[in-house]
Amino acid sequence: MAVKPLKVYIETYGCQMNVNDSEVVVSILAGEGYGITKKLSDADLVLANTCSVRENAEQRVRGRLDVFRMEKKKRPELIIGVIGCMAERLKNQLLEEEKSVDLVVGPDAYRDLPNLVRSAGTGLKAINVLLSREETYSDISPVRMDKNHVSSFVSIMRGCNNCCAFCIVPYTRGAERSRSIDTILRELGELSEMGYREVTLLGQNVNSYRWEKDGSGTIGFAGLLEAVAGVSPDMRIRFSTSHPKDMTDEALHVMAAHHNICKSIHLPAQSGSTRILELMRRGYTREWYLDRIEAIKRIMPACSISTDLIAGFCSETEEDHRDTLSLMEQVQFDYAFMFKYSVRPNTLAARKMTDDVPEKVKTRRLQEIINLQGRLSAASKQRSVGQTFEVLAESVSKKSTAELSGRNSQNMVVVFPKGNYKPGDYVQVRVTECTPATLIGIPL
Ligand code: SAH
Ligand code: SF4
Numbered sequence: 001m002a003v004k005p006l007k008v009y010i011e012t013y014g015c016q017m018n019v020n021d022s023e024v025v026v027s028i029l030a031g032e033g034y035g036i037t038k039k040l041s042d043a044d045l046v047l048a049n050t051c052s053v054r055e056n057a058e059q060r061v062r063g064r065l066d067v068f069r070m071e072k073k074k075r076p077e078l079i080i081g082v083i084g085c086m087a088e089r090l091k092n093q094l095l096e097e098e099k100s101v102d103l104v105v106g107p108d109a110y111r112d113l114p115n116l117v118r119s120a121g122t123g124l125k126a127i128n129v130l131l132s133r134e135e136t137y138s139d140i141s142p143v144r145m146d147k148n149h150v151s152s153f154v155s156i157m158r159g160c161n162n163c164c165a166f167c168i169v170p171y172t173r174g175a176e177r178s179r180s181i182d183t184i185l186r187e188l189g190e191l192s193e194m195g196y197r198e199v200t201l202l203g204q205n206v207n208s209y210r211w212e213k214d215g216s217g218t219i220g221f222a223g224l225l226e227a228v229a230g231v232s233p234d235m236r237i238r239f240s241t242s243h244p245k246d247m248t249d250e251a252l253h254v255m256a257a258h259h260n261i262c263k264s265i266h267l268p269a270q271s272g273s274t275r276i277l278e279l280m281r282r283g284y285t286r287e288w289y290l291d292r293i294e295a296i297k298r299i300m301p302a303c304s305i306s307t308d309l310i311a312g313f314c315s316e317t318e319e320d321h322r323d324t325l326s327l328m329e330q331v332q333f334d335y336a337f338m339f340k341y342s343v344r345p346n347t348l349a350a351r352k353m354t355d356d357v358p359e360k361v362k363t364r365r366l367q368e369i370i371n372l373q374g375r376l377s378a379a380s381k382q383r384s385v386g387q388t389f390e391v392l393a394e395s396v397s398k399k400s401t402a403e404l405s406g407r408n409s410q411n412m413v414v415v416f417p418k419g420n421y422k423p424g425d426y427v428q429v430r431v432t433e434c435t436p437a438t439l440i441g442i443p444l
């Protein structure tokens, strides 16, 4: 009798690191005979790879756990696992609060998944939330789950050694550790051979990448960038996230020197007020941040700059808020992710500061930030009209099968008539018009 193959259904929340971790998890489970399914009703094992960065990220997962519980009512043998940052933050508490959950696994314990899943299969609750000082999963080839086979992720480090007062990540991801340059280069080479044309190097603070290479000293982020750019001239390199305090001119010069390193930097400012930045323990002032922006614009005039901003951090005044708005005007960000401050249990801010900006004020300030960024993003798109960009085609456009969608080096989405081009091709496109989210052009 043929044995029905086991299936895992996985949902991923949070940042790109989680997306890449899910690929590692699927790879580890493949060794146990698990194939992937996109249908919950086909699954023997369902995993939620979770995020704790803001309260609403956790609430969304709780909502999904309700749905999984209903499925388990129909099929009691279904194993439900919570992995990732919420698993790490809540540990045993998660098993107590969510009775349908069988499995709780933190981000550094995925190698233990086969054992834990087997144990859960016998009806025992299984948990491993040990953090590690070394784990980088460097020897595991992630099972790529991207849709287009053009663009992929490579983790270059894990964890975070900063202690931004608002942030849960150091608690859920543990201490910072870099991955060996050899395994990074090997993975890039494999992706290149598989036909991938773009890789995003991932880490919470990529600029603090450090690897001691036998006999050849320490390699920092600039050295790593130089090396990965050399893997293939056809392979685009992106990276995320950069921390303003560690962003060096050296790395900017390496970016400028290599055509295949994309001219796009995500540099989270969080606030434009030095007083708030100090309370946040970000390690830089408004002036320092602006100096880094000036360096980017000087060394790479065509580079796009995006950011993250938090509205309503503890004790933020109207003046602090106006400093954020004026910073945005000064930098002219091309894009931004904007959030309301959300207290995270046990962080420095939760322990030592008061979440004293009223909800209504936070909402209004966030709205002002969003409105301003709307104008800045529109202006950024408008500036691109009339310019010609090298676009990496990624997929057929959502709106029309006669069009391809891709991105330029600046990470802006560009849509153009398909002609004879296909995903994976580099196409010179002249931008003729734009919508709020997209550039529209014609191939030259
Ligand atoms: N390592 C990255 C950020 C990771 S978290 C960095 O240092 O830039 C992604 C973003 O979530 C942060 O940049 C911040 O803007 C936001 N964020 C983190 N904690 C938050 C909180 N408690 N409330 C609201 N936004 C938060
Ligand atoms: Fe969080 Fe700060 Fe580390 Fe980013 S650098 S992950 S915001 S502690």
Ligand code: F3S
Residues within 6 Å of the ligand: 013, 014, 015, 016, 017, 018, 050, 051, 052, 053, 084, 085, 168, 169, 172, 173
């Ligand atoms: Fe969220 Fe964890 Fe990433 S808290 S943002 S999934 S590192």
